[in-house]
Amino acid sequence: MLRLVVDTSVLVGELLxxxxxxxxxxxxxxxxxxxxxxxxxxxELPRRVTAFASHxxxxxxxxxxxxxxxxxxxxxxxxxxFRPVYGSLADEAAWRSVRDPTDWPLVACALALDAGIWTNxxxxxxxxxxxxxxxTVQGWLDHNPDR
Numbered sequence: 001m002l003r004l005v006v007d008t009s010v011l012v013g014e015l016l017x018x019x020x021x022x023x024x025x026x027x028x029x030x031x032x033x034x035x036x037x038x039x040x041x042x043x044e045l046p047r048r049v050t051a052f053a054s055h056x057x058x059x060x061x062x063x064x065x066x067x068x069x070x071x072x073x074x075x076x077x078x079x080x081x082f083r084p085v086y087g088s089l090a091d092e093a094a095w096r097s098v099r100d101p102t103d104w105p106l107v108a109c110a111l112a113l114d115a116g117i118w119t120n121x122x123x124x125x126x127x128x129x130x131x132x133x134x135x136t137v138q139g140w141l142d143h144n145p146d147r
Contacts, residue, residue, distance in 0.1 A: 007119035015070040034105035086112040099123035
């Protein structure tokens, strides 16, 4: 099992594609988001789906369907970690997140769970927690068949 805290931008990007939703729902991944990121997702996902639909000329009903499918995928595959679990690590996570102080909840969750962070944000590199990009997550899945 690969335990990861998922950055909002990665999560939204994965939700926009069927292969991404399939990857998110893979039972070999144990995925988490801090509660702050869950709230951010509620705003960011509809914004990104609307932009995605506009760019691809999708109909309004397609947008509604994609939002529904995406939110169901999140509820099936991503666990929300609440602040009491990681809040005591806020100070440590903040000094580790010097490149972007708003990333501290991701770092704190990773520390609390002894997990990596799935991100494409280079600001999280060098925080002292393992960082994974989508190709390395997929590589791990490809090399660790179902058990």
